[in-house]
Amino acid sequence: MNWKTFWALLARDAHVARRNFVPLILQTFLQPMMFVFIFGRVMVRSGYMPVAYKSLLLPGIMAISMIFTGVWAVAMPLIGEFQFTHEIEDRLLAPIENHWLAIEKVCFGGAQAIVAGLAVLPAAWLLLRPGVELNLQSPLLFAVVTLLVALLSACGGLALGCSINQEKIGLMFSMVLTPMIFFGCTYYPWSALENFPILHKVVLVNPLVYASEGLRGTLVPQFPHLPIVAVLAGLFIFDLFFLMLGLRQFRRKAVT
Amino acid sequence: MAAIMLAGIHTQDLRKIYTSPPPMAAGGGFGPRRKGKDQPAREVVALDGLSLDVRGGEIFGLLGPNGAGKSTTVGILTTRVRPTNGKAWIGDYDIWAQQVEVKRLIGVVAQRPNLDFALTAREILLFHGAYFGMDSRTRAARATELLDRFKLSDRGDQLTRGFSGGMMQRLSIARAMMHDPQVLFLDEPSAGLDPQTRLLLWEIIREYNESGKTILLTTHNMEEADALCQRLAIIDHGRNIALGTPAELKASVPGGFLLRLRFGAQSSDLIDRLKTLNGVREVRVNNDDNGDSNADVYADRGGSLVSEIASLAATASVELSDVHISEPSLENLFLHHTGRSLRE
Numbered sequence: 001m002n003w004k005t006f007w008a009l010l011a012r013d014a015h016v017a018r019r020n021f022v023p024l025i026l027q028t029f030l031q032p033m034m035f036v037f038i039f040g041r042v043m044v045r046s047g048y049m050p051v052a053y054k055s056l057l058l059p060g061i062m063a064i065s066m067i068f069t070g071v072w073a074v075a076m077p078l079i080g081e082f083q084f085t086h087e088i089e090d091r092l093l094a095p096i097e098n099h100w101l102a103i104e105k106v107c108f109g110g111a112q113a114i115v116a117g118l119a120v121l122p123a124a125w126l127l128l129r130p131g132v133e134l135n136l137q138s139p140l141l142f143a144v145v146t147l148l149v150a151l152l153s154a155c156g157g158l159a160l161g162c163s164i165n166q167e168k169i170g171l172m173f174s175m176v177l178t179p180m181i182f183f184g185c186t187y188y189p190w191s192a193l194e195n196f197p198i199l200h201k202v203v204l205v206n207p208l209v210y211a212s213e214g215l216r217g218t219l220v221p222q223f224p225h226l227p228i229v230a231v232l233a234g235l236f237i238f239d240l241f242f243l244m245l246g247l248r249q250f251r252r253k254a255v256t
Numbered sequence: 257m258a259a260i261m262l263a264g265i266h267t268q269d270l271r272k273i274y275t276s277p278p279p280m281a282a283g284g285g286f287g288p289r290r291k292g293k294d295q296p297a298r299e300v301v302a303l304d305g306l307s308l309d310v311r312g313g314e315i316f317g318l319l320g321p322n323g324a325g326k327s328t329t330v331g332i333l334t335t336r337v338r339p340t341n342g343k344a345w346i347g348d349y350d351i352w353a354q355q356v357e358v359k360r361l362i363g364v365v366a367q368r369p370n371l372d373f374a375l376t377a378r379e380i381l382l383f384h385g386a387y388f389g390m391d392s393r394t395r396a397a398r399a400t401e402l403l404d405r406f407k408l409s410d411r412g413d414q415l416t417r418g419f420s421g422g423m424m425q426r427l428s429i430a431r432a433m434m435h436d437p438q439v440l441f442l443d444e445p446s447a448g449l450d451p452q453t454r455l456l457l458w459e460i461i462r463e464y465n466e467s468g469k470t471i472l473l474t475t476h477n478m479e480e481a482d483a484l485c486q487r488l489a490i491i492d493h494g495r496n497i498a499l500g501t502p503a504e505l506k507a508s509v510p511g512g513f514l515l516r517l518r519f520g521a522q523s524s525d526l527i528d529r530l531k532t533l534n535g536v537r538e539v540r541v542n543n544d545d546n547g548d549s550n551a552d553v554y555a556d557r558g559g560s561l562v563s564e565i566a567s568l569a570a571t572a573s574v575e576l577s578d579v580h581i582s583e584p585s586l587e588n589l590f591l592h593h594t595g596r597s598l599r600e
Binding site: 002004005008009011012015016019020085086087088089090091092093094095096097098254255256 | 274331334335336337338355356357359360362364366368369370371372373374375379380383384386387388389431
């Protein structure tokens with residue numbers, strides 16, 4: 001392992017992210033903030049939603065922002081760089097084993113997801129006030145869940161980015177990410193699906209369920225949520241699965 | 257560490273069979289397809305037992321038509337393509353087993369542009385240096401020197417997206433030289449360059465070589481191979497079909513001159529007579545579908561043979577419809593070995 005090279009690869013990604021700072025901010029914040037505004041404020045103020053919905057919504061919005069940011073930060077550059085610009089080739093020739101480049105992408109995407117999650121949290125809280133009741137009981141547990149969610153998004157991005165063809169990016173969003181978000185217990189708790197017994201079980205294959213339920217369980221534990229052990233296990237298993245899949249796909253792309 | 261100071265390249269019986277379409281730079285053309293009942297139909301043999309020995313410190317050329325296996329060879333030698341069989345070494349390092357050590361020794365210019373579009377020209381060089389662990393002061397100085405050498409100083413702080421093909425190519429070469437690699441790979445380096453830039457590039461390559469570096473370049477441009485390479489391998493269908501200095505290779509063509517003749521009708525009698533002409537070394541006949549007869553005459557003189565050939569044809573009452581004379585060249589050599597023109 002060559003730390004100098006690894007560090008330089010990270011520095012390159014950070015440099016590029018700095019250069020694209022404004023679009024990156026818009027991309028991260030615009031959609032969740034609009035959602036928070038309409039559902040958390042407009043709908044609540046007009047009486048269509050109970051005030052408690054504000055607190056329920058917040059962890060879900062954080063989960064969406066993190067997953068979107070991480071997937072986007074890792075998958076989009078990989079799709080473009082492997083298939084279109086080939087600009088990754090220079091980094092594949094850097095004196096480090098190829099899989100470290102994939103791991104670097106995961107670290108960077110994960111860090112971006114954490115920043116997005118931690119930034120969306122106060123922004124949404126400001127927009128929703130008053131009436132939001134956050135009950136952060138164990139900061140450590142919250143940190144662990146946040147880290148696992150960030151890794152989930154970045155590893156998922158790696159697996160997607162190395163598996164999807166450039167012309168299928170649109171399909172990736174409409175067929176993978178959108179259903180994931182709607183069936184990801186982001187806008188409602190998992191327990192709300194009890195009236196749909198089949199769906200209630202089926203959505204458990206959606207990794208986003210563990211992300212939003214985990215954040216819900218650590219930020220607003222007063223609402224029903226999956227047991228935290230199940231959340232940790234689910235996140236860990238999905239992290240590992242996507243990392244292994246992503247690394248395998250990455251190796252296939254990197255060497256013909 | 258003499259082996260490191262002058263790192264050579266050695267390959268032993270390299271084979272590469274693509275089961276999916278080969279990457280763009282390594283193909284476009286296709287080698288012979290393998291036919292077999294239990295083999296998938298898409299198998300393409302790109303390399304078919306290629307053995308090469310490039311000495312440390314030489315400029316070595318791989319010459320061949322599109323699809324001959326040049327880019328696949330470069331891909332394997334630069335860790336980007338996994339060989340199906342065979343082994344390859346750079347210096348003392350096994351390329352597949354010791355990739356990181358190998359990557360440290362090599363600089364690579366790929367056939368298609370692969371610049372980092374998110375960075376400026378200078379940043380591309382700086383980050384490349386950083387990947388190789390160069391300290392920031394050395395990096396900055398080297399980047400400035402290379403931008404200057406490749407006449408890119410005035411565009412150094414611009415993003416490369418708007419660069420012309422030639423500028424991208426120059427920057428790719430500068431980047432490959434940034435960490436001062438012992439072995440430099442250039443895949444079709446002068447494709448798309450204007451004649452002036454090509455001369456600049458040749459000068460830079462020679463200069464780099466004089467500082468003790470090994471250079472392997474692929475080309476299908478005979479002029480470039482002739483002008484630049486100390487030794488050449490001619491490859492076709494993934495095999496090495498001739499090896500030597502440009503002069504040796506050219507001398508290996510019988511006579512050196514090539515007269516390509518076309519007759520309106522076949523006449524074996526005429527062919528026999530052609531062989532008896534003074535200076536003619538070899539005559540090869542191939543008949544095409546139109547009933548025309550083509551003859552390649554290898555001889556040690558050129559134009560002065562034409563009148564004799566014409567009078568022979570007249571005596572045999574065969575119409576001589578076309579004559580093409582070429583002087584000793586690698587093109588003739590390629591044709592002699594493969595029966596195909598390098599440009600085909």
